[in-house]
Structures are given as structure tokens and as C-alpha cells.
Amino acid sequence: MLEMTPAMTRLVEGRDGDPFALLGPHDTAEGKVVRAFLPGARAVTVLAADGATLGALSQTHPAGLFVGTVDRAAPYRLRITWPKAESETEDPYAFPPLLGPLDLHLIAEGRHRELGRVLGAHAMKVEGIPGVRFAVWAPNAQRVSVVGDFNGWDGRRHPMRRRIEAGVWEIFIPRLLPGTRYKYELLGPDGATLPLKADPCGGQAEKSPANASVVPDPMPPRLEGLQGPSHSPDAPISIYEVHAGSWMRHEDGRQLSWDELGDRLVPYATGMGFTHLELMPITEHPFDGSWGYQPVGMFAPTSRFGNPDAFRRFVARAHVAGLGIILDWVPAHFPTDPHGLGHFDGTALYEHADPREGFHQDWSTLIYNFGRHEVRGYLIASALHWLREFGCDGLRVDAVASMLYRDYSRKAGEWVPNIHGGRENLEAISFLKELNEAVAEHAPWATVIAEESTAWPGVSKPVSEGGLGFGFKWNMGWMNDTLHYMERDPIHRGFHYDAMTFGLVYAFSERFILPLSHDEVVHGKGSLIAKMPGDRWQRFANLRAYYGFMWGHPGKKLLFMGCEIAQDREWNHDAAIDWPALEDPMHLGVQRLVRDLNRVMATTPALHRRDADPGGFGWVIGDDRANSVYAFFRYGTSADPMALVVCNLTPVPRISYRVGVPRAGRWIERINTDAAEYGGSGLGNGGAVMTEPVPAHGHAQSVLLTIPPLATLMLLPEGG
Incomplete structure (x- = not known):
């Protein structure tokens, strides 16, 4: 048996961070040597492309290390004899580095705008051989391996090549196919094995509650030309906010697929006169109850409704119908689930190490480190991925206020001031500006909308003029003031008259969207119709009058699903809208009104052209x-x-x-x-x-x- 070197010992123990230095073909004094680590294998033969035998490898360690010389240097594959089977495949360690120097440079700078096509798992051919290229950023790990069904989830089997220039690890595994389940096994800087991690740039995932990443089918060419309606400040915009899993369901409670939503939701929304659908987050997320606002897969459409190509078809069908698609997108924070981004390589990689900066107390989530180039690049590439690869028309950025202020929802002593001693999060501000400039450059058809609940100045002002650069901002103040007014008994409304007029004091300080969103009909707040005072007739009349006021008021419109039929109960993400309510003329009447308000607004320039x-x-x-x-x-x-x-x-x-x-x-x-x-x-x-x-x-x-x-x-x- 061959004498074991320290590198071989590290390899068989699963501690080697440089496997390509040992495995695969190497020139030695004895000639061309091939080494393979195949735990459980009985015998290994090296074959030429034409099937000729180039050599046999001898087992030099009982853990599965095989070594031998070959007759000549040539492309080869390994014939592996297992206890109950035999397989043939090319050697992953015979392939050269795949990521080029420009890719690595841009990743390290945080300026790679196509990260989803570079990192993650991609089915492709290398040197004519089909397989999957894996690449992941983990600069502080001692070793990173791809694990999955194909290798028994054994982290010793496929350790990756480290590209130290950018802290990226990569490997091409031949003969793997789309649909393969995988994760990454990492050793942290202290040598400890971390929980298996899903792919941060993975394009597909298992259906929840399972959480492995899945090799997606190759991404087809980018969608070009076909986009939704205009979202310029002078365009009629009426947005229907939808939670895809609970808009409508099958009789047995099953959720609709993307194709079924294309059949039903798209014609419904267009028939109602809405110009855009806004989807609550469809980025992959582990917990249904987060409604998608705690994502772990920033490049993957959730598998709850189908595969990525099904989502592309849904977007295309919406565009054919003249309907724009806006996605809720969450760059503010991420969950602590072990398979997610938290402590990804054994260090606070995506998040801040100091919990006063890196832990969100309200949501028990982790906060991105916006001061790190690679993290900013990761998030911006995610935003562009949805716009360019799937053809979406806009992003609504969630929880912007929590990003702008270091003391957001924190008491004195629980937050870290900026370098000037202030409460403004300078790194997050810089990130948001860079995000909006990147979208303007790389996806100029798209808009980015801020859900920002404070009076931060210039949210929708161009970056060149000192603003944050968003296309629109949700008018949370208008929503709060007017809803509180409408909840009052009319006999008291005269004393609160200014609540309905105050919004005009600042209505043109930003490009506003007037939102009646899901936030107003959850967590015990009741439905909109339930907020209205008076007897049943008066409650419906109040709601209709309020909608009329809203559609007449300056600002683009947004209405959450179910509100257009005056649903009696508050929203439940586990159940469909109460569609049977439309058998009641009062509910049907509200639906007709919303439809007509949308149509009148769209055909009456005075009601939309000068909203801002x-x-x-x-x-x-x-x-x-x-x-x-x-x-x-x-x-x-x-x-x-x-x-x-x-x-x-x-x-x-x-x-x-x-x-x-x-x-x-x-x-x-x-x-x-x-x-x-x-x-x-x-x-x-x-x-x-x-x-x-x-x-x-x-x-x-x-x-x-x-x-x-x-x-x-x-x-x-x-x-x-």
C-alpha cells in the first residue's frame, strides 16, 4: 500500500481544501498518475474515450483512495466497480478551472451583475461532456464540497476547487442532470463541519418543507421585447397585490400552479382593470407563515407553484394580456434557518457579526452587511435576475425604513452609530442608490418601489439629484390617516376632517403609490369592510365611498386581493379568498365598483397623468x-x-x-x-x-x- 502523505490523510478525513492538487491526473517521475477518492468502491479502471484501457488504479487506503499510472495522457473516464453495480463517468478532477479571471474580479468587487449565471448550479457541457458546474462564495471555509443523492451526501466525495482570488469554490461534476438535489457541506475556519447549506445562488429548490437545492434546467435565452404596461409617473397604474398561494385554491385545498394562475388570475386581474400584479415574495422561503418575507433563495422562484420555467411562462402570459408583474423583494434581512445564509462559511459572511447591527429584534432575522462589496453585489444581482431572466417589470423593496436607520426599532444602547455618530445607515443608503442605478442601467424598462414608512427625503428622487433613486414610494402616511378617519363614526368625522386633507400637503413631494395592502388586513386588524362603522348597509357604503376617494386622489393605486370583493374576514394565508361572497349583491357591487374605478381612471387622463x-x-x-x-x-x-x-x-x-x-x-x-x-x-x-x-x-x-x-x-x- 502506498505511503500516505499528509495531503492524502487530509483528503480521506474530509479536511483537504485543495483536492485538485492531489486528485485527478498529474505528471510525476513515474509518469502520468491518476488518483481518485471513491469511498465504497471495489475497483477502478481508467478508460480512454474509445473504451481502451489506459490503466488500473490500486486502492491505497481503505477509506477509498485509488492511485495508478496510465499508459498515455488522454481524456479518460473511470469505470467504477461498486459492491452491487458498475458505473462509468468522467473524472471531475480532470477538468480545468471554469470561472474566468474577469468573473472572479467582478465577484470580488461586488459588481458581477450576472451572478445567477456564474455562481450556483448550471447544467452545461464542458469539453463536450454534459454535467453540472457548481460554484459558491465561501471565502473563510477550510473546505467546501457538493453533496447530494449522487454521492450519498458524503462531503468527502466531491470537495471543490478554491479560487482564492474571490473566495469562490467550484467544481464540474460530469453526467449529473437537471433535477439533481444538492447542498454544500462546509468546514468553517475552525475546522468544524457546518450544517448543510442550500445554494445562495441556486435557481431552484425542493418543495417546502424539504430544503435542498435542485439543479435547474438550463436557463433559456433572456426574454426580450415583451414587457408589461408603462409605469411612468404619467401612466395609469392600478396594482392588484396577490399572495399566490391563497388567491384561489382547488376544492381539496391544493394551491394553484403557475400555469393555473395564468389561466385564472391573469384574466381576472385584466378583466378588473388592474394594470399590474404585485406578487408577495416568491423567492424561495422555508416558512409559509412568513408569506415569503424571510427568503433563503434570492435567485429561485419558490417551488410551491412549479419550476422556474413555469414562472417564466406566467410572466409571459401576463405580458400578452397587457399586465405588468411586480415582485416583492426582500434585501433587508434573512432568516436564521440552519440551511440558509446565516454563518454561511462559519463566519458572519452575509450578516454583521455584532447583533446590534446584524440581528433584527422584531423579526428574529439576520441583517445583511451592506458595507461588504460581495453582499451588495449578491443582492443587486438578485434584483437584476428577476428583471432580466424572468422579464418582470418591477420590484417592490420591502422594509426600506428598517434599512435606512441604524436605530430602527431599537432602544438606546442597542444600536451602533455610523462613523459620524448618527443614526443613518450610510452603507444601506449607498446600497439602495447603487441598486437603483444598476436597475436603470441594466433593466431600464423596470421600476423599483420603496415600502418606506418614514419621512426620509427624496426616496423617489434621482440619485443624481441627491435622492435614493426609487421609481415610486408607498404613501404609508396617507393610508394610516385616511383609514383611521374612515373607521370613525361619521358623527365624529367633522372633528377629524383634516385627516383626509393632510395627505395633499405632501402628496407631490414623492412619486407616491396609495396602498391598501395585506398589512391592513392581518394580525387581528380585520378586513377593510370590518373596519367600517355603522350597520351593514353603511359599512358597504363607507367602503365604496373610500374607494372612490382613493381613486380620485393623486397617486397610483394598490389594492390587496379580497378587498375588491369586500371580504368579511381578514386574510388567512392558508385559505383562498371568500369567492362565494360574490353571490351577495353587496359584495358583487363592490367588485363592480373597483372594476369601473380602474376603467374610468385609465380612460380619464386627468385622473392619472399628473399624479406627481x-x-x-x-x-x-x-x-x-x-x-x-x-x-x-x-x-x-x-x-x-x-x-x-x-x-x-x-x-x-x-x-x-x-x-x-x-x-x-x-x-x-x-x-x-x-x-x-x-x-x-x-x-x-x-x-x-x-x-x-x-x-x-x-x-x-x-x-x-x-x-x-x-x-x-x-x-x-x-x-x-
């Missing part, structure tokens, strides 16, 4: 506290007819209520939320009113309106 421009709005009545009446104009360009929005937020009808208008003639009632088809009383103005030469509110003309109880009217001048 103070010149697109003008108060007519913003001080009638006694009657809780509001009236305002929306303006488009000079060629667009204006729109008049009037709200009566008491249960008392206002008869012959005079409102000044700048244009004489007939005004058409485009929306009356009290219409009988919406479940209302049918009170209104017969579809139109004529002006009178009676001055009011600074205008020479005025109209006498019948404003129904708890209702919103939208009127346009006849003829444009």
Missing part, C-alpha cells in the same frame, strides 16, 4: 367640516378634460349642494359609488347635471348636486 405634479390637483371644497364634504379637481394636460371628485362622508344625503366649476355646460356623472349596481341606494343626479351662472368657490359657474349618503361622485365636462 401639484398642478394636477386643486381644492374646491376642503373646509366643510359640518357636512364632511370634500370636493376637488384633477387636471391632466391643457388638452385633457378635468375631473371633479365630490365626497360625502356622512350618512346624510346632501340635496342641492352647490359646487363651483370653471366650465359651463353639462357635467357627466362617470362614477357614483351609491349607484344601485354597486349595492347603493341609487340616489344621484340622473347621470348628468347642467351648470348655472351662479358664482361659487371662485368660479363663475356652478352645479347643484345631489350627493348621496356615504358616497363619492366623479364628474367630467361633456365633450372634453
Whole structure:
């Protein structure tokens, strides 16, 4: 038996961090030597490509180390005799390094924008041989191996080549196929074996609760040309927020697949007049109850609804229907699950080591280290992956406020100030700017939306002008103020009149989206209809009036699924929307109203074209506290007819209520939320009113309106 060297001992003990220095073909004084480590094998023969025998390897260690000389240098494969079978395959340790110097340089700089095509597992041919290339970033590990069903999950079998320039480990394993399950086994810097890790850049994963990574089918060419509708500040945007697992289900409780969602969700959303779907996070995540907001697979669509190509088909079907796809995307934090990113190589690699910076107390999650180049590059490459590889139209960045402030949800002494002694997270700010600049450069069709709940200035201002560079920002203040107002008994609303007007003080400081999101209908908050005061009729009327006010208000619109049918119960991620409620005319009426509000907004430039421009709005009545009446104009360009929005937020009808208008003639009632088809009383103005030469509110003309109880009217001048 051959005398064992220290390197051989480390190899058979699973401690060798440089396996290619020992395994595979090597020139020695005795000639060309081939070494293979195959625990459990009985015999190994080296074959040429034509099947000729080049040599036999002798077992030099009982753990499975085989060594022998070959007749000549030539491409070869190994014939391996196992106790109950025989196999033939090329030697993984006979292949050269695969990642080029430019790739490694860009990875180390954190500027590789196609990380999903470089790291992770990729089925490909190398030197004409099919197999899978694996690559993973783990700079502080002593050894990294790929493990899976193909090697009995034995970390000694396929230790990887270390590319020290970037802290990346790689290996090509021939003859593996897409669908192969795998993880990484790592030894930390102290030599301890870590829990098996899923692939941070893996493109596919097992279906939860299993958590291995899966080799995906080769990524097809990028989707080019076919995209969703415009999301420019002057475009009509109405977003339907959806949790894919609970929008609709089969009768037996099974979730719909991506193809089934394409069959049902896409036509439903377009039929309702929505312009975009916003999907709650579909990045792979271990816990259903996190709704996807604690992801472990930032490059992998969750396997709950099908494989990655099925998701691509879903996006394409949405685009064919004229529907844009926005994804909730979570770069703020990640879960502590052992197979995830936490302490990935035995060190705080993706997260901060100091829990005052690296641990989120509210969610018991880990916070990314935005000051590390490779971590920033990883996240930005993830964002671009969804936009470029799957063709999505935008990302909604979750929990931006938690990223911007070092003391977010922390008491004194529980956080670390920045280098200037302040509370601003300078590294996160820099990351967000870099993210938005990268999207503008590499996916210029896409938008990035901030869910930011504070008054941080310039969120949607360009980076070049000192802003963060987002396309839009959720208007959380508007949502809170107006919902609290609508929850009040109408008899008290006069004392809180300003809650509905205050949003106009800052409405044009950002490019805003008005959100009625999932956050408002969970955790005991009840449904939107349940928040409304009064008897059943009044609750529905309140909700319809509120929707009318929202669609008339400056800002793009977002509505969570189920809210469009006034679902009675709060959202449950384990159950579908209460679709049978539509058998009730009151619920059906709310659905019809939302559909018509979307259609009127889309076809009325004044209701969308100047959402972010103070010149697109003008108060007519913003001080009638006694009657809780509001009236305002929306303006488009000079060629667009204006729109008049009037709200009566008491249960008392206002008869012959005079409102000044700048244009004489007939005004058409485009929306009356009290219409009988919406479940209302049918009170209104017969579809139109004529002006009178009676001055009011600074205008020479005025109209006498019948404003129904708890209702919103939208009127346009006849003829444009």
C-alpha cells in the first residue's frame, strides 16, 4: 500500500481544501498518475474515450483512495466497480478551472451583475461532456464540497476547487442532470463541519418543507421585447397585490400552479382593470407563515407553484394580456434557518457579526452587511435576475425604513452609530442608490418601489439629484390617516376632517403609490369592510365611498386581493379568498365598483397623468367640516378634460349642494359609488347635471348636486 502523505490523510478525513492538487491526473517521475477518492468502491479502471484501457488504479487506503499510472495522457473516464453495480463517468478532477479571471474580479468587487449565471448550479457541457458546474462564495471555509443523492451526501466525495482570488469554490461534476438535489457541506475556519447549506445562488429548490437545492434546467435565452404596461409617473397604474398561494385554491385545498394562475388570475386581474400584479415574495422561503418575507433563495422562484420555467411562462402570459408583474423583494434581512445564509462559511459572511447591527429584534432575522462589496453585489444581482431572466417589470423593496436607520426599532444602547455618530445607515443608503442605478442601467424598462414608512427625503428622487433613486414610494402616511378617519363614526368625522386633507400637503413631494395592502388586513386588524362603522348597509357604503376617494386622489393605486370583493374576514394565508361572497349583491357591487374605478381612471387622463405634479390637483371644497364634504379637481394636460371628485362622508344625503366649476355646460356623472349596481341606494343626479351662472368657490359657474349618503361622485365636462 502506498505511503500516505499528509495531503492524502487530509483528503480521506474530509479536511483537504485543495483536492485538485492531489486528485485527478498529474505528471510525476513515474509518469502520468491518476488518483481518485471513491469511498465504497471495489475497483477502478481508467478508460480512454474509445473504451481502451489506459490503466488500473490500486486502492491505497481503505477509506477509498485509488492511485495508478496510465499508459498515455488522454481524456479518460473511470469505470467504477461498486459492491452491487458498475458505473462509468468522467473524472471531475480532470477538468480545468471554469470561472474566468474577469468573473472572479467582478465577484470580488461586488459588481458581477450576472451572478445567477456564474455562481450556483448550471447544467452545461464542458469539453463536450454534459454535467453540472457548481460554484459558491465561501471565502473563510477550510473546505467546501457538493453533496447530494449522487454521492450519498458524503462531503468527502466531491470537495471543490478554491479560487482564492474571490473566495469562490467550484467544481464540474460530469453526467449529473437537471433535477439533481444538492447542498454544500462546509468546514468553517475552525475546522468544524457546518450544517448543510442550500445554494445562495441556486435557481431552484425542493418543495417546502424539504430544503435542498435542485439543479435547474438550463436557463433559456433572456426574454426580450415583451414587457408589461408603462409605469411612468404619467401612466395609469392600478396594482392588484396577490399572495399566490391563497388567491384561489382547488376544492381539496391544493394551491394553484403557475400555469393555473395564468389561466385564472391573469384574466381576472385584466378583466378588473388592474394594470399590474404585485406578487408577495416568491423567492424561495422555508416558512409559509412568513408569506415569503424571510427568503433563503434570492435567485429561485419558490417551488410551491412549479419550476422556474413555469414562472417564466406566467410572466409571459401576463405580458400578452397587457399586465405588468411586480415582485416583492426582500434585501433587508434573512432568516436564521440552519440551511440558509446565516454563518454561511462559519463566519458572519452575509450578516454583521455584532447583533446590534446584524440581528433584527422584531423579526428574529439576520441583517445583511451592506458595507461588504460581495453582499451588495449578491443582492443587486438578485434584483437584476428577476428583471432580466424572468422579464418582470418591477420590484417592490420591502422594509426600506428598517434599512435606512441604524436605530430602527431599537432602544438606546442597542444600536451602533455610523462613523459620524448618527443614526443613518450610510452603507444601506449607498446600497439602495447603487441598486437603483444598476436597475436603470441594466433593466431600464423596470421600476423599483420603496415600502418606506418614514419621512426620509427624496426616496423617489434621482440619485443624481441627491435622492435614493426609487421609481415610486408607498404613501404609508396617507393610508394610516385616511383609514383611521374612515373607521370613525361619521358623527365624529367633522372633528377629524383634516385627516383626509393632510395627505395633499405632501402628496407631490414623492412619486407616491396609495396602498391598501395585506398589512391592513392581518394580525387581528380585520378586513377593510370590518373596519367600517355603522350597520351593514353603511359599512358597504363607507367602503365604496373610500374607494372612490382613493381613486380620485393623486397617486397610483394598490389594492390587496379580497378587498375588491369586500371580504368579511381578514386574510388567512392558508385559505383562498371568500369567492362565494360574490353571490351577495353587496359584495358583487363592490367588485363592480373597483372594476369601473380602474376603467374610468385609465380612460380619464386627468385622473392619472399628473399624479406627481401639484398642478394636477386643486381644492374646491376642503373646509366643510359640518357636512364632511370634500370636493376637488384633477387636471391632466391643457388638452385633457378635468375631473371633479365630490365626497360625502356622512350618512346624510346632501340635496342641492352647490359646487363651483370653471366650465359651463353639462357635467357627466362617470362614477357614483351609491349607484344601485354597486349595492347603493341609487340616489344621484340622473347621470348628468347642467351648470348655472351662479358664482361659487371662485368660479363663475356652478352645479347643484345631489350627493348621496356615504358616497363619492366623479364628474367630467361633456365633450372634453
